[in-house]
Amino acid sequence: MHNFVYNGNPGRVIFGQGTISRLREEAERLGIQRLLVLATPEQADQAAAIAQKLGDRSVGLFSKAKMHTPTEVTAEAMEVVTETRADGLLAIGGGSTIGLGKAIAFRTDLPQIVVPTTYAGSEATPILGETENGRKVTKSAPSILPEVIIYDVDLTMTLPFTMSVTSGMNAIAHAVEALYARETNPVTCLMAEEGTSAIAGGLPVLQQDATSVSARSDVLYGAWLCGVCLGSVGMALHHKLCHTLGGMFDLPHAQLHTAVLPHVVAYNRAATPDAMARVNRALGSTEPARGLYELSSRLGATMALKDLGMREDGIDAALDQALSNPYWNPRPLHRQPLRELLTHAFHGIAPL
Structure with missing residues (x-):
């Protein structure tokens, strides 16, 4: 170890x-x-x-x-x-x-x-x-x-399902980035995988029955674990992009995290194989970026930043701000692939 x-x-x-x-x-x-x-x-x-x-x-x-x-x-x-x-x-x-x-x-x-x-x-x-x-x-x-x-x-129990989805996916974003953060450790990884699994398992149940106490309990438990992950280690590219976009364009916080997360995972995938294996186990998927995108889409989340109120001419301005004071990230940050990332997220295109 x-x-x-x-x-x-x-x-x-x-x-x-x-x-x-x-x-x-x-x-x-x-x-x-x-x-x-x-x-x-x-x-x-x-x-x-x-x-x-x-x-x-x-x-x-x-x-x-x-x-x-x-x-x-x-x-x-x-x-x-x-x-x-x-x-x-x-x-x-x-x-x-x-x-x-x-x-x-x-x-x-x-x-x-x-x-x-x-x-x-x-x-x-x-x-x-x-x-x-x-x-x-x-x-x-x-x-x-x-x-x-x-x-x-x-x-x-009365939280609308659409808000439950984006709120839960926002929590998953905390856990996913904790898996490959610079300060990541075995304890945080256990909580991140467990938290992601609890939310990813509970939300589809709520889609069928929003009054399921056991599913609500699972998702709330998972949200706590994911929050602990966020508070225990640093974050990376995903949170930097979302903070930048949210501050610049006043985009809805949870929906923004939901739409951006699959694309950042695709960007970091090759640089973080162990983290991606944990994401796959938690989701029951074979490809983490596509797994996150498809889960959110099946649950009815809005996956295009343009539909959340972002302007396409803001992509370069957002990159300027994000790259001016970047967070640490496992894969080096390069403008052109990051621009492709935001362009895909803007249009809601499934990550490659």
Whole structure:
């Protein structure tokens, strides 16, 4: 076995059905007296209902979280933190809300409780991606990592199937890149393969029966494992491209990751044979890039960036930005094959 380093991030995970009932107990355990609840506008009512479980420990609801964590929204939320004298944060929702909580915690070091309602997986990472002036920048720090994650399968039962698909594929992207990251290690690889397998197995079941508790549980479990992978090792080309495209064109986060992932896997395939073998085992496929593309397509995901709102004349501008400060990648980055990658993703063409 090769030498390796594994860093396990701290954090408490509560997983199951009905676990939201332990919310007040967890706030008490952390010594939080004044929790500010965070949500998107679409989930404001759900967040308000859950906040009632806190009683007088809930001091307000900020429901303006937005995709890609724009800094101007964070600035507005920081004013509410000051006004309410909050000593803790409760993020209820998906990646947008979780990102806002992380952004506030990064600035204040307030403790966070996260209640995911999608399969984003970002709740398990000490990584924050913020957007300012059309550029998305990531940072990592211990204060960004939530102290407690409450996974309640019941809260995912009404997640629309289309969102379940792209949210789950977004989580798989974390695991796939963890398999060939520079800091990859045997422990992370085990979680990455298991997480990918759980999601890839659960989503087709949900396509037939969106109310399947066991499938919802499998996908949520897989999302947690994939998030741990993202938080334990660095990422590579896929995440750099998606951060660039998302920040520049305000493309929907999970759908963007779903569409781009098969093409990046095709780009890196020859340079990472061991990782690709794990992806094939997890998917039950014989070719990883095609396996990811066909799985997403069968589940009804949009696979063309043009259908997500990207302009074709933005391909070269995106490459300029991505290559100006690239992430490490197992295969060297060359402009022409990367341009072909983005062109295929733009049109939704199956990877070669």
